[in-house]
Amino acid sequence: MSATAKLQYFVRTALGSLVRAPFVHLIAIASLALALVGYGSARIAQARLVGMMKSFGGQAELVVYLHDGQPPDKLDALAQALAERAHGEATLVSPRTALQRLAAELDEPALLGADLGDNPLPWSVELKLPVGERDPSRLKGLADQVRALPFVRGVDFGQEAVEALAQIEQALRLAGLFAFALVFLTAVIVVSATLQLAIFARKDEIEIQKLVGATDLFVRLPFLIEGMLQGAIASVLALGALKLAGRALAQGALRNVGLLIAEPGFVVDWRRLALECLGIGLALGLVGSFIAVRRFLKV
Amino acid sequence: MFHVTKAYPGDPPVLVDINLDIEKGEFVFLTGRSGAGKSTLLKLMFLAERPTRGQVLIAGRNIARLRDSGVPYLRRNIGVVFQDFKLLPNRTVAENVGFTLDVIGTPRAEVREKSVKMLRRVGLEHKADVSPMRLSGGEQQRVSLARALVNDPALLLADEPTGNLDPALTLEIMDLLFDVNARGTTVVVATHDATLIERYQKRTLRLEHGSMVADERGHKAARLMSQSSPLA
Ligand SMILES: Nc1ncnc2c1ncn2[C@@H]1O[C@H](COP(=O)(O)OP(=O)(O)O)[C@@H](O)[C@H]1O
Numbered sequence: 001m002s003a004t005a006k007l008q009y010f011v012r013t014a015l016g017s018l019v020r021a022p023f024v025h026l027i028a029i030a031s032l033a034l035a036l037v038g039y040g041s042a043r044i045a046q047a048r049l050v051g052m053m054k055s056f057g058g059q060a061e062l063v064v065y066l067h068d069g070q071p072p073d074k075l076d077a078l079a080q081a082l083a084e085r086a087h088g089e090a091t092l093v094s095p096r097t098a099l100q101r102l103a104a105e106l107d108e109p110a111l112l113g114a115d116l117g118d119n120p121l122p123w124s125v126e127l128k129l130p131v132g133e134r135d136p137s138r139l140k141g142l143a144d145q146v147r148a149l150p151f152v153r154g155v156d157f158g159q160e161a162v163e164a165l166a167q168i169e170q171a172l173r174l175a176g177l178f179a180f181a182l183v184f185l186t187a188v189i190v191v192s193a194t195l196q197l198a199i200f201a202r203k204d205e206i207e208i209q210k211l212v213g214a215t216d217l218f219v220r221l222p223f224l225i226e227g228m229l230q231g232a233i234a235s236v237l238a239l240g241a242l243k244l245a246g247r248a249l250a251q252g253a254l255r256n257v258g259l260l261i262a263e264p265g266f267v268v269d270w271r272r273l274a275l276e277c278l279g280i281g282l283a284l285g286l287v288g289s290f291i292a293v294r295r296f297l298k299v
Numbered sequence: 300m301f302h303v304t305k306a307y308p309g310d311p312p313v314l315v316d317i318n319l320d321i322e323k324g325e326f327v328f329l330t331g332r333s334g335a336g337k338s339t340l341l342k343l344m345f346l347a348e349r350p351t352r353g354q355v356l357i358a359g360r361n362i363a364r365l366r367d368s369g370v371p372y373l374r375r376n377i378g379v380v381f382q383d384f385k386l387l388p389n390r391t392v393a394e395n396v397g398f399t400l401d402v403i404g405t406p407r408a409e410v411r412e413k414s415v416k417m418l419r420r421v422g423l424e425h426k427a428d429v430s431p432m433r434l435s436g437g438e439q440q441r442v443s444l445a446r447a448l449v450n451d452p453a454l455l456l457a458d459e460p461t462g463n464l465d466p467a468l469t470l471e472i473m474d475l476l477f478d479v480n481a482r483g484t485t486v487v488v489a490t491h492d493a494t495l496i497e498r499y500q501k502r503t504l505r506l507e508h509g510s511m512v513a514d515e516r517g518h519k520a521a522r523l524m525s526q527s528s529p530l531a
């Protein structure tokens with residue numbers, strides 16, 4: 001009972017079945033591939049949405065107001081410390097500059113000319129986060145940290161907008177997860193129903209195998225290998241379809257629709273998507289055939 | 300077997316309180332009218348069915364309580380010739396015989412070699428590579444027998460192995476079964492054919508309406524059989 005003899009037998013049986021009944025297997029592969037195309041498009045759309053969220057977050061930069069009475073020669077060092085903490089860039093804004101901006105914004109040049117005595121505006125630091133870290137929850141976390149520093153009087157970052165964005169992002173994640181579970185479940189049902197067709201053609205063979213002393217595992221393995229093979233083939237097909245669709249969107253044919261999904265600079269991580277599709281395809285094929293073969297094992 | 304009762308769900312019992320003891324190396328006929336429960340009794344021995352009550356001991360183990368996962372290992376020691384042959388039309392004769400060896404992980408070349416050797420023993424070597432569908436009933440019966448024997452089982456169960464065969468073919472099959480028995484395998488043959496039993500004078504168990512009504516050896520059995528009502 002060598003393991004290689006068994007493995008050879010299983011692979012031979014699985015391939016033999018693909019060749020003997022190509023039609024049912026094509027249906028199984030097609031249904032698997034459809035499920036994967038659904039998953040892939042959902043995944044790309046989700047990545048696109050998350051990308052949009054990140055760029056929103058980037059617009060809301062952080063303004064840190066400092067307490068009065070900081071030694072003027074320390075101000076640059078404080079700005080630098082904040083920049084390091086945020087992994088970003090810091091710009092020191094003097095009360096004078098702030099007043100100029102305010103005057104410009106209010107369209108009241110008189111503000112500058114009038115002698116207000118002491119300028120009531122504090123020194124402040126404008127913090128810009130690097131592109132990769134601009135998501136709402138990070139921004140909020142950073143604001144809380146900075147606010148706790150002793151020399152900081154307050155932080156301003158469009159808090160409400162950012163929190164709303166964070167909630168939307170969370171909801172998107174949940175919806176994505178839910179959609180994924182739903183698609184997976186549906187696919188398992190469809191795939192195992194299809195695989196049952198293929199297995200039904202071999203129910204006599206299964207019965208005899210069991211009557212002459214085959215274990216359930218022995219009967220099952222060729223079907224599991226078959227299921228994984230189908231999953232692998234289906235994931236290659238699905239990726240090909242997604243790639244073609246992506247290219248069609250990028251090249252004028254569907255330009256108007258395409259702009260919604262593929263704005264310039266947005267790139268799909270194909271390597272990751274390929275790995276995910278392959279993994280899900282294998283899992284679907286495996287679970288589907290495991291369920292499908294169950295009811296034929298009772299002999 | 301001790302106090303074995305078997306009922307299929309929803310029906311009255313098919314076998315009622317059966318007691319019997321078959322020795323290693325014995326040759327036994329199991330007879331009775333069609334519907335008496337012969338096939339069911341055989342099925343209890345290789346766990347195609349489980350007894351409703353009672354014990355079935357094989358080599359000292361009560362298989363009535365064997366876990367499902369243990370069933371394959373029991374079956375590997377039991378050869379069964381099915382009433383309906385159970386041969387696969389889309390495989391060759393040799394591949395059908397080889398099934399028994401495939402499931403225990405025998406390398407392909409060895410499966411082929413042993414299958415052909417077994418086919419030679421039943422006189423069908425020249426048909427190794429055709430479909431069983433191209434064989435006569437008697438030939439299919441022999442293929443089925445070859446599959447049952449190729450792994451050298453300790454116990455051979457044959458359900459109506461001469462069912463629809465003409466007298467010459469019947470003789471051929473019976474000779475094969477006695478040959479197997481002579482090599483040490485315990486053989487149980489279910490048959491409703493009274494002439495077989497009369498001709499061979501072997502131990503005979505007789506079922507009637509699910510009960511064991513006779514367990515006789517040799518000439519005495521034959522005499523009893525011929526006195527009772529003709530069997531279906
Ligand atoms: N799977 C089954 N389900 C229900 N009843 C069955 C089943 N198999 C056999 N029977 C019934 O059990 C009785 C005995 O059948 P069987 O053992 O095949 O008898 P025999 O082989 O002696 O002709 C018959 O009445 C038959 O209808």
Ligand SMILES: [Mg+2]
Pocket residue numbers: 334337338339382458
């Ligand atoms: Mg019968």
